[in-house]
Amino acid sequence: MDPPSAAMLVEITARTLVVCLTALAISLAVGLPIGIALGRRHFRGRVAAVSLINTGMGAPPVVVGLIVYLALQRNGPFGALSWLYSLEAMVLAQVVIALPLVVGITLAAVGSLDEDWELQVRTLGVPKRWRLWLLVREIRLGLLAAVITALGGILSEVGAVMAVGGNLDGETRVLTTAILMHTQMGQLEDALALGAILLGLMLMLAGLLTVVQQSGRS
C-alpha cells in the first residue's frame, strides 16, 4: 500500500471540508430558528424539549453513528434511500451530532439576555419584524460560539463517519477515518501527516471565526 500522494491528501481534505461545512450549514439553518424559538417562547413541554436538546449535546457520536447506520442499512427503515456508505449518510450523521449543539448554545445565548430586553425593545416601539434581527445581533457572540463548537465537534469526529461512511477510498474517506486507518496499519508517519492537516484546518477555521468574533465585540 503506497503512502498517500499529495493529490490524495488534497482530495481527502476537500471532501472533509465539503461534508463538514454542508452539515454545519444544515445544522445552522435548522438549529438557529429552533434555538431562538425555544429560548423565547414558553409552552407546554418546553422543559422536556430542552432536556432532550441537552442530552443530544452530550450524545456520544459513535452511538449517533450506530443509530444512523441502523436506520440506513438495506433492511432498515430508510434502506430504500441507498444512502449508507455515501457522503449523504455522513452529512446526516454529522447533522444529528451538530444540531443539538447549535440549538443548545443558541438557546443559552437567548436565555442569557436581560429579562427586560424584550420589554425595552417593545417600549422603544421597534416593529415586530425588526425585533428578530435585533435579537440575532444581540446574541451574535453566542451564535459564533455555536458555530465553533459544532464545527469542532464534527470536524474531529471519527466514530460516526466511520460507521456510516465506511472510509471508502475515493468516495467517503475523510481526514479522521484516514488517520485511524493509517494508525491501524502501522503507518504512523502518514497518520501524523494527516493529523497535522486536520489540526491546521481546525486552527484556521477557529482562528477565522475568532477574528470575526473579536471584531464583533468592539
Place this chain on the structure above:
Amino acid sequence: MTRLRFLYLLIAVALAVFACSDRAEEEEGDLLLVTTTSVRDTGLLGALLTVFEEQTGIRAQVIAVGSGAALRMGRDGNADVLLTHAPEGEQKLVASGAAVSRTPIMENYFVIAGPPEDPAGVRNASSPADAIRRIADSNAPFASRGDDSGTHRREVALFKEAGLDPDARWSSFLSSGTGMGQTLEIAGEKRAYVLSDIGTFLAFRERIELESLSKPAPSLRNVYSVLRVNPDWLDPERAESAKQFEAFMLALETQRMIADFGRERFGRPLFQPLHL
C-alpha cells in the same frame, strides 16, 4: 474532629490509589500477543487463552490488528509473540532477525463471497484468479480490504495471478481500509464481491446475505503461524512466556480444541489444526 476526618479521608484516598495501581499492574498481563482480527473476532482466541491461563498462570494481553501492522509491531519490538496469517511477511520478519521462529499452527481457506445472483459468474470460474478476472471484466463491485492485512495481501496476490495490475481500479471497485467485519458489511450493502477468511465470513453471512462462491484451492489456503519475537529484545520472563505460548498452541489438547471450534455455532469447524 474535622482534622481527624480529613486524616481518614487522606488514608482512604491513599488506599484507593494503591489498590488501583496494583490492579493496573495486574491488567498489564504477562505476555503481549499481537494477532489478526479474524482470530479474535471468531472467538477462538478468547477460548484458547482461558485454557492457557488456567494451565500456565500466564495472562496474555491481546492486541488485534491487521497482519501488516502486527508484523510491524513485531519488527519494532512492540510485541512478545505474534499470531498472523501473512506467510511472505512472516518469513521476511524471521530473515531480518526480529522473530526467531515461525511455527504454522492451523489453516483454513479464504472464500470469495458475493451476491447469490452472482452477476460475474464466479461460481463457474476455473480458479480463484479466474474468478477475480471475471469480476474485473464484468465491472462488478468488489470490496477490497485495502489495509495491508493478510487478507489484503492475498487479494493483491490473486490480482497478480489474474494478470491484473494490483492497483487496478475499475469503476465499482471499493477500498475500505478497514477490518474484515466492516468490509463484509460494506460488501453486503453494496452487493459486492469480497475476499474474506472463512471464519469472519460465516460469522457475518446471515446479516449480509452474501454467499461463498469459491471452491477451496491452493491459492486460497490461509495458514496461521506463531512467531516468537527475538528473545534478546525481551525481558527474559516474557521471552519464556512466549515460548510457553508456542508450546501450548502445538499441544495435542489445544489442537483438538481448534479442530472443534465453531462446530456448535456455525455447524462446521473454522480452522483445521496442522499438528493433529
